[in-house]
Amino acid sequence: MLANYGPTFPASHGTVYGTLLNFRGALAALGNAVDQPPYKAPPHAPVLYIKPRNTLARDGDDVVLPSGFDTLEFGATLALVIGRTACRVTERAALEFVGGYAVANDVSIPHASYYRPSLPFKCRDGFCPIGAVVPAGAIADPDALAISVEVDGEIVQRAHTSALIRPVRRLLADVTEFMTLSPGDLLMIGVPEGAPRLRTGQRATISIAGVGALTNAVVSRS
């Protein structure tokens, strides 16, 4: 659906969904806060959000730091590229619906609350660079991939997809229980704890073993 819009939005993906707090360490980082207001309980079902088409960007694109903010958080994540219409899929069959994988950078303005974060924190133009898609057959097990993030040449974050609360198959089953994913849709599996914050002029490369690398820099508004 995005292909018809010309030069403004670079990628030709369907809808891009993100998953909140799906790394065990990311949920643990909230500590007892999950039982306090406003949350009152830990997440029960998958918590998802949408990165709208204006956020889509490519490898090498600069991400603009809006005026009034000091840093951007770069959220390293694996995107599942849906290959077949997925509605109420079973865990067992789930990977048959994945057509490929890509490295994604779920960019946010750092914010403390997950209750009702305001849209401008995550949905600005260019806030979701996505790398090249590798075919599903290239990845034997999406729950066994090392993720690393390098900022200005130094490794600042290491994570592994074995640390998911909902592994990939389970995530697909639980999400498609209530919403259909269509070919070309992307489902990002979650951002691990300790996401780096970058200032203007810094550059990060997110690497996921076997999937690829994605490099983007932070720039000030021109």
Place this chain on the structure above:
Amino acid sequence: MKRARVAYAGAVHEALAHADGLQLADGRVLAEDQVVWLPPVEPLGTILALGLNYADHAKELAKELTTSAKDEPLVFLKGPNTLIGHRGQTRRPHGVGFMHYECELAVVIGRHAKNVPRSDAMACIAGYTVANDYAIRDYLENYYRPNLRVKNRDGCTALGPWLVDAADVPEPGALALSTRVNGKLVQHGNTRDLVTGIAELIEYLSSFMTLAPGDVILTGTPEGVVDVRPGDEVVCEIEDIGRLVNTIVGDDAFGH
């Protein structure tokens, strides 16, 4: 002009409103119940939806809210899987306790918009349609509320019947809305009571994101939400825009 997208006799057609129902581009005149109505926006872009954008509805939900009202609009996003057309069916899962409709004026964007002041905002609008944006409150969680399990379910956002050209709606900020369930009036309001009006919404959204043709803004719903059950006919109507019919069905209709 009122335009629709319908399926009829093996093809998808563009249609215009006609005294006897609708007229396909090829000239055929058909009754409303002879066609399958599709959502009237194509190609479709980003779907943005406003929460708590009528003061009375915010008050109605106040006991559930765990923080006070925000000073900026509460906006969330929806995927295309949620949309269905006029006269469609929406599933109420078995065991659910509170599922409700939300009659909303939907604003369809017609041109790229970035950093548009409210004084120029109305020129970015292609037209208007009616939305019925269902919610299932049983699934509410306090993370990215309203979470997608409440608001992004397949077929839970009816849209249509018509896309009405903006030029034919001189006062979108003064339209009466109503919802009837099985003929009984359950919800009524007027777009003049929007907390954040249409031009301000476009100014706000375009201040941080580029809006583009095919983007849809669901502007929120007034008070009067009640539970709906399989078999209920839900009719959302907006003055000069349209009358959107939807029927609630149970899991059996989906083979669950």
